[in-house]
Amino acid sequence: MMTIQNDISEIVLSVEDIEAINTRLGERITADYEGKTPVLVGLLKGSIMFMADLIKHIDTHMEIDFMDVSSYVGTKSTGEVKILKDLSTSVEGRHILIVEDIVETGTTLNSIIEFLTYRKAASIEIVTLLDKPVPDRKLNVDVKYIGTKIPDGFVVGYGLDFDQQYRNLPYIGLLKPEFYS
Numbered sequence: 393m394m395t396i397q398n399d400i401s402e403i404v405l406s407v408e409d410i411e412a413i414n415t416r417l418g419e420r421i422t423a424d425y426e427g428k429t430p431v432l433v434g435l436l437k438g439s440i441m442f443m444a445d446l447i448k449h450i451d452t453h454m455e456i457d458f459m460d461v462s463s464y465v466g467t468k469s470t471g472e473v474k475i476l477k478d479l480s481t482s483v484e485g486r487h488i489l490i491v492e493d494i495v496e497t498g499t500t501l502n503s504i505i506e507f508l509t510y511r512k513a514a515s516i517e518i519v520t521l522l523d524k525p526v527p528d529r530k531l532n533v534d535v536k537y538i539g540t541k542i543p544d545g546f547v548v549g550y551g552l553d554f555d556q557q558y559r560n561l562p563y564i565g566l567l568k569p570e571f572y573s
């Protein structure tokens with residue numbers, strides 16, 4: 393059988409690893425946001441599984457919403473993004489927690505934070521499952537909640553894609569180079 397698991401060279405985070413991370417992050421977020429009714433803003437599509445599992449571990453009143461943004465091709469240096477799907481929640485006065493799958497350069501996040509600041513959010517923080525430190529990180533803010541740091545290398549699964557595929561893998565794995573080169 394040609395399963396997609398055959399395309400993975402190494403499991404970076406197992407289902408159990410991910411569950412442990414979500415439990416830990418959920419407990420911290422519960423404590424930090426008690427009484428604030430935050431809006432967790434998932435960035436589509438990569439954050440879907442993380443969002444779904446993380447919020448099961450958040451035991452305080454909260455809401456979810458989603459945004460889909462894409463980088464403008466050819467204007468990478470300006471870090472401008474195009475909003476493909478906007479929030480349906482009004483941001484003004486709300487405590488926003490952005491839910492990301494992976495932070496690399498931070499370009500996309502910078503634009504989203506600027507946008508949420510303009511819309512007068514009461515506070516803006518970021519939770520990311522994966523933190524991939526790269527030399528050209530441009531993020532202007534600290535990521536408050538980090539699942540785990542991972543070394544350089546292209547990972548897929550648990551929402552993360554290569555060419556829109558592999559999002560359905562229940563764990564995070566390294567894609568064999570022959571599938572993306």
Ligand code: 5GP
Binds near residue numbers: 438497498553554
């Ligand atoms: P940044 O704007 O921080 O440079 O890019 C972050 C975005 O790039 C992530 O939300 C994700 O969509 C994509 N990305 C970065 N590294 C990886 C990776 O190793 N695997 C996958 N599937 N996507 C990645």
Ligand code: MG
Binds near residue numbers: 436438492493494
């Ligand atoms: Mg993303």
Ligand code: MG
Binds near residue numbers: 438553554
């Ligand atoms: Mg992608």
